[in-house]
Amino acid sequence: MHDKVDVLIIGSGASGAAAAWSLADTKMRILCLEQGDWVRPTDYPTNGRDWEARLFADFAINPNRRARETDYPINDVNSPVKVVNFNGVGGSTIMYTAHYPRLHPSDFRVKTLDGVADDWPVDYQTLEPFFAENDRMMGVAGLAGDPAYPLHHPPMPPLPLGKSGQRFGRALNKLGWHWWPSDSAIATVEYDGRAPCINLGHCTPGCAQGAKASTDITYWPAAIRAGVELRTRARVREIMVGPDGMATGAIYYDAEGREHFQPAEMVIVACNGVGTPRLMLNSQSGKFPDGIANSSGLVGKNLMFHPFALTYGYVDEPLDGNHGPPLNLWSQEFYETDKSRGFVRGYTLQLHRGTGSIVEAITSTAAGRLPWGEDHHKVYRSLLNRRLGMSTITEDLPEEHNRVTLDPALKDGNGIPAPRIDYTIGENTRKMMEHGIARSKDILAAAGASNIGVEAPILNGGWHLMGTARMGTDPERSVVNEWGRCHDVRNLFVVDGSIWVTSGGVNPTSTIQALALYIADQIKRHLGEGTLFE
Amino acid sequence: MTHLTDAEIRDLRALVAEMIPASTTYNVPGADDEAIFADILKSLERDTEDARTALRQLGEFCGGGFAALDSARRRQVAMTFKDQGGAPLFALNRVVLLCYYRDDRVMRSLGQEPRPPFPKGHIVEQGDWSLLDPVKKRAPIWRRV
Numbered sequence: 001m002h003d004k005v006d007v008l009i010i011g012s013g014a015s016g017a018a019a020a021w022s023l024a025d026t027k028m029r030i031l032c033l034e035q036g037d038w039v040r041p042t043d044y045p046t047n048g049r050d051w052e053a054r055l056f057a058d059f060a061i062n063p064n065r066r067a068r069e070t071d072y073p074i075n076d077v078n079s080p081v082k083v084v085n086f087n088g089v090g091g092s093t094i095m096y097t098a099h100y101p102r103l104h105p106s107d108f109r110v111k112t113l114d115g116v117a118d119d120w121p122v123d124y125q126t127l128e129p130f131f132a133e134n135d136r137m138m139g140v141a142g143l144a145g146d147p148a149y150p151l152h153h154p155p156m157p158p159l160p161l162g163k164s165g166q167r168f169g170r171a172l173n174k175l176g177w178h179w180w181p182s183d184s185a186i187a188t189v190e191y192d193g194r195a196p197c198i199n200l201g202h203c204t205p206g207c208a209q210g211a212k213a214s215t216d217i218t219y220w221p222a223a224i225r226a227g228v229e230l231r232t233r234a235r236v237r238e239i240m241v242g243p244d245g246m247a248t249g250a251i252y253y254d255a256e257g258r259e260h261f262q263p264a265e266m267v268i269v270a271c272n273g274v275g276t277p278r279l280m281l282n283s284q285s286g287k288f289p290d291g292i293a294n295s296s297g298l299v300g301k302n303l304m305f306h307p308f309a310l311t312y313g314y315v316d317e318p319l320d321g322n323h324g325p326p327l328n329l330w331s332q333e334f335y336e337t338d339k340s341r342g343f344v345r346g347y348t349l350q351l352h353r354g355t356g357s358i359v360e361a362i363t364s365t366a367a368g369r370l371p372w373g374e375d376h377h378k379v380y381r382s383l384l385n386r387r388l389g390m391s392t393i394t395e396d397l398p399e400e401h402n403r404v405t406l407d408p409a410l411k412d413g414n415g416i417p418a419p420r421i422d423y424t425i426g427e428n429t430r431k432m433m434e435h436g437i438a439r440s441k442d443i444l445a446a447a448g449a450s451n452i453g454v455e456a457p458i459l460n461g462g463w464h465l466m467g468t469a470r471m472g473t474d475p476e477r478s479v480v481n482e483w484g485r486c487h488d489v490r491n492l493f494v495v496d497g498s499i500w501v502t503s504g505g506v507n508p509t510s511t512i513q514a515l516a517l518y519i520a521d522q523i524k525r526h527l528g529e530g531t532l533f534e
Numbered sequence: 535m536t537h538l539t540d541a542e543i544r545d546l547r548a549l550v551a552e553m554i555p556a557s558t559t560y561n562v563p564g565a566d567d568e569a570i571f572a573d574i575l576k577s578l579e580r581d582t583e584d585a586r587t588a589l590r591q592l593g594e595f596c597g598g599g600f601a602a603l604d605s606a607r608r609r610q611v612a613m614t615f616k617d618q619g620g621a622p623l624f625a626l627n628r629v630v631l632l633c634y635y636r637d638d639r640v641m642r643s644l645g646q647e648p649r650p651p652f653p654k655g656h657i658v659e660q661g662d663w664s665l666l667d668p669v670k671k672r673a674p675i676w677r678r679v
Contacts, residue, residue, distance in 0.1 A: 046651040048650050049636055049648070049649070051650055052635075052636070053577065053633075053636070056628065056632070057579070057580065065580075104677070105676065106676070106677040106679055108679070113677065123679070143666075145670060147672045147673065147676070148676050160660045160661060161661030161662070161663065162661055163661070165661055166665060169662075169666065170665060176668075179669060180666070180669060181666075198654075198656070199656040199657065200656070201651060202651055208652040323658050324656065324658035332676075335675075336676065357644065357646065358631055361631040362631050366624065372552055372613070373552065373555065373612075373613075374557075376555070377559070377562065378559075
């Protein structure tokens with residue numbers, strides 16, 4: 001039995017870290033339980049000659065492949081998009097590209113504007129100060145003045161264009177289409193004790209330089225200095241409720257498999273769009289036989305992924321290869337709804353640099369482009385560092401049949417039922433993906449690329465996990481209210497991507513963290529007013 | 535360490551030589567080079583079972599003893615197997631590529647420094663930011679609500 005804490009946060013990733021830091025100034029006793037470990041800078045693959053190989057081993061993005069002791073298995077057989085994540089201090093911010101767009105104002109009003117899904121109970125304007133605060137805390141590079149966004153001012157200059165960026169820029173200018181240096185959570189100058197990016201080129205599986213903003217080096221040092229306790233190797237099995245229906249704390253296992261009960265006045269769940277519904281569905285009791293705070297039946301439903309389509313080609317000169325952060329530009333020419341395209345909502349085109357030499361060989365072999373035998377060397381040299389690619393990141397609309405449930409057989413190392421994913425790509429999304437592929441081919445043609453390849457959807461493309469504990473004002477149509485508190489359990493909050501009502505067509509981390517800061521601010525406000533649990 | 539049998543190792547070495555042969559044109563070893571092949575065997579790890587499956591399938595393709603076939607027949611079997619080997623062969627091929635393209639001699643032949651990315655990093659040019667001028671002149675394209 002541990003001493004009772006005021007706030008128990010479960011999960012130390014993008015949202016849990018932001019909430020912990022924000023709440024620290026209340027001087028409440030705050031504890032965060034994290035199932036994984038701290039990752040040391042010397043652990044990251046770019047320290048060694050096997051840096052690309054480790055993408056397929058202990059730094060694989062797919063947890064089923066990675067299979068660390070700190071990972072949990074996911075049954076994703078019934079999904080064309082596989083879940084990718086990381087479990088450790090910093091969560092999936094350890095293993096992301098740090099491509100850092102915000103949602104747009106229209107993303108919060110899809111029902112009003114386009115007659116689909118639901119409007120959010122919050123809007124861009126409400127979140128704007130929290131976006132700015134989060135940009136400052138994470139350290140964001142970018143360029144003010146993007147015509148695709150309301151004006152905002154990233155605190156650092158943008159990532160370099162490089163050879164590939166200039167090639168894209170000329171092509172998009174020829175077409176008259178929008179492009180802009182992306183907001184990136186990567187230090188381009190010395191920033192808050194972090195060294196600037198030195199173009200290691202392998203950002204996704206962690207940054208040995210510490211230039212990429214993962215929450216273990218941004219929010220957590222500040223939160224811990226302010227008194228928050230972070231307890232690693234603590235895998236939560238379930239959230240407990242008392243006779244009054246309020247959360248009383250959580251049961252977790254330590255690294256040796258010993259069971260603990262951690263009592264708390266309030267609980268904040270921050271385990272991502274798959275981990276959070278898994279935990280809530282595993283938290284069954286007499287009052288909540290179908291999982292905690294699930295009277296709506298919506299916990300686990302409306303899973304959204306952002307299905308990606310990768311389109312690429314090869315040019316006649318060496319470009320940047322894998323040098324530099326892999327994503328440094330975006331085009332949002334097709335972001336806002338134009339019904340003449342045959343679908344509603346829209347997508348972002350992420351413009352890539354190339355790949356590492358081994359990944360080029362592997363993907364070109366998979367695509368049937370790289371032969372065996374005598375011609376192998378000649379063909380390979382025509383491909384290496386000449387790749388120009390882009391990803392269509394589509395807005396995925398919520399559909400209840402896309403869901404996370406508990407697998408009846410699969411369990412993690414502590415015997416906790418694992419999540420099962422049932423997911424299909426919706427018709428609107430599929431049309432959007434086809435449109436994005438066609439426009440990507442237009443851009444590649446304008447850039448002088450040939451030998452075009454397409455992967456749609458990207459198989460290991462389930463980076464963005466959203467919608468499975470959606471927010472709203474109607475308890476029958478949502479799991480949490482407009483400030484993240486569960487309708488059914490008034491001292492239980494959710495702050496991660498689970499609460500998203502719709503997905504937008506951009507990477508979600510910036511907005512996830514702005515929302516977490518907003519919810520933490522609301523908690524403080526209600527605490528001050530004495531209405532936190534009313 | 536690998537758990538492949540001696541016969542499997544012989545077939546594997548013959549197969550990887552078909553995948554990536556040595557080249558005098560580019561002055562590079564083949565994937566069956568002693569050092570590279572040792573790296574392949576050491577690196578099979580979580581792909582060992584797929585490798586064994588692929589080698590079993592290869593044996594079924596050629597009636598056993600792939601390494602003992604004459605070179606023309608080996609090449610013919612390998613090309614058919616490439617198209618029909620499926621996921622186990624892809625996993626095996628991936629390990630071969632992972633090891634081949636980190637060999638110092640191969641990297642140098644590609645004009646790459648045989649070193650890890652950290653701590654030296656790489657240079658990426660800033661580029662011509664005036665390319666962005668036409669976009670800067672555009673009116674806002676985000677939808678007001």
